[in-house]
Amino acid sequence: xxxxxxxxxxxxxxxxxxxxxxxxxxxxxxxxxxxxxxxxxxxxxxxxxxxxxxxxxxxxxxxxxxxxxxxxxxxxxxxxxxxxxxxxxxxxxxxxxxxxxxxxxxxxxxxxxxxxxxxxxxxxxxxxxxxxxxxxxxxxxxxxxxxxxxxxxxxxxxxxxxxxxxxxxxxxxxxxxxxxxxxxxxxxxxxxxxxxxxxxxxxxxxxxxxxxxxxxxxxxxxxxxxxxxxxxxxxxxxxxxxxxxxxxxxxxxxxxxxxxxxxxxxxxxxxxxxxxxxxxxxxxxxxxxxxxxxxxxxxx
Numbered sequence: 001x002x003x004x005x006x007x008x009x010x011x012x013x014x015x016x017x018x019x020x021x022x023x024x025x026x027x028x029x030x031x032x033x034x035x036x037x038x039x040x041x042x043x044x045x046x047x048x049x050x051x052x053x054x055x056x057x058x059x060x061x062x063x064x065x066x067x068x069x070x071x072x073x074x075x076x077x078x079x080x081x082x083x084x085x086x087x088x089x090x091x092x093x094x095x096x097x098x099x100x101x102x103x104x105x106x107x108x109x110x111x112x113x114x115x116x117x118x119x120x121x122x123x124x125x126x127x128x129x130x131x132x133x134x135x136x137x138x139x140x141x142x143x144x145x146x147x148x149x150x151x152x153x154x155x156x157x158x159x160x161x162x163x164x165x166x167x168x169x170x171x172x173x174x175x176x177x178x179x180x181x182x183x184x185x186x187x188x189x190x191x192x193x194x195x196x197x198x199x200x201x202x203x204x205x206x207x208x209x210x211x212x213x214x215x216x217x218x219x220x221x222x223x224x225x226x227x228x229x230x231x232x233x234x235x236x237x238x239x240x241x242x243x244x245x246x247x248x249x250x251x252x253x254x255x256x257x258x259x260x261x262x263x264x265x266x267x268x269x270x271x272x273x274x275x276x277x278x279x280x281x282x283x284x285x286x287x288x289x290x291x292x293x294x295x296x297x298x299x300x
Contacts, residue, residue: 006172010061011165015185018055018160022048023192030196045193049153052160066163067236078234079242083147085226086246086272089284093277094254097269100276106259107132114260135256142249150245151238158241161186161224162231175292179228183221190216200273205264212267219273222285223247229288247272 025048032041056063072079098105109121109131124134161182170178193199194212201212227240234240254270254277269277 006168008172010059011168013059014055014061014160014164017058018052019189021054022051022189025051026192026196029193033197041197046153050156052158052165053156056160056164061164063159063163066159067231067234067238069236070238071234071236075234075236075239078230078239082230082239082243083246084143086147086243087143087250089280090247090250090254090272090277092280093272093274094257094270096279097254097274097277098258100268101262101265101270104259104262104265104270105257107135107257109134110260111256111258135253138253138256142246142253146249147242147246150248151241152245154244154248155237155241158227158231158237158244162228162240163237166224166228166231176289179225179289179292180221182228183224184217186224187213187217187220190220200271201266204261205267215267215275216273218275218282219278222278222281223272225285225288226281 025044029041029044029048032038032044053063109124112120112124112131112134121131124131129137165185166178166182169182172178173181190199191209191213194201194216195209198209198212200216201208203209205212223244227243230243231237231240251271251273254272258270266274268274272278272281
C-alpha cells in the first residue's frame with residue numbers, strides 16, 4: 001500500500017489524466033447512445049473502468065505496493081465481507097424501498113423488455129423459464145460468481161482510487177476528510193454519464209441532472225469508505241475490487257423487480273444508488289467514519 005508523503009504534483013497529474021480520458025470516453029458513449037448504438041456504448045462504459053489504472057501509469061506513479069499478490073491467509077473474514085456484504089446491504093435497502101413504495105414492486109418482466117427488448121422475454125419463455133425464475137437465477141449469480149467476474153473490471157478503478165488517490169488524500173487531510181474528498185472525486189468522475197445519458201437515474205426526475213449528480217456522490221462516498229476500509233485491513237487491492245464488483249452485481253437486482261417508470265422516486269431507490277435504498281450502506285460508512293475520528297482522538 002502507498003502510505004508515503006503527499007505528492008501534490010503527482011496527484012494532480014493523475015487526476016488530469018484520469019478525468020481527461022474518462023470524460024472523453026463518456027462523451028463518446030453519449031454520442032453512441034443518442035445514435036441508437038447503446039449495444040456498443042455499454043461495453044465502452046466497462047472499458048472506462050480501467051482509466052484510473054491508466055491514469056496511474058500516465059502520471060508516472062507506481063503500481064507496486066498496492067497488494068497485487070493475493071494473500072488470503074488470515075483474511076478469510078474480509079473476503080466473505082467483500083463478497084456478501086454488498087448483497088446483504090442491497091437486500092435490506094430494497095426492502096426499505098418497497099416498504100415505502102409497495103406499488104412499485106413488479107414481476108411482470110417489464111424491466112427486461114425495457115432494457116433488452118421483448119424478444120428477451122420471449123426467449124425466456126421459449127426455454128421454459130418464467131420471469132421470477134430469471135430473477136432468482138440473477139440473485140444466485142450475484143451471490144456466487146458475479147463478484148469474481150466483476151472484480152476484474154473493478155480492479156481498474158480500485159488501483160487508481162484506493163491504490164493511489166485515497167492513501168494520498170489520507171496522508172494530506174487525515175482519514176476522515178480523505179475518505180470524504182475521495183468519495184466526491186470518485187462521484188464527479190461519473191458526472192458526464194449522469195448528465196448525458198441519464199446514467200443510474202434516468203432523466204425523468206426533479207432537478208435533472210444536478211440532483212442525480214449530487215446523490216451519486218453520496219453513494220460513491222459511502223461505498224468508497226467501505227472499499228478503502230477493506231483495503232486498509234487486507235493490504236490487497238483484490239479485496240476492495242471484489243467488494244466493488246459485488247456492489248455492481250447486486251445493484252441491478254432491485255431494478256428487475258421494480259416498475260420501470262418511477263419518476264423522481266428513482267432518487268430514493270430501489271438500487272443502492274438511491275438515498276433510501278442506500279441507507280444501510282450509509283450507516284456502515286458513518287460508523288466507520290465515527291470510529292476513524294474516535295481512534296484519532298484517542299491517539300492524540
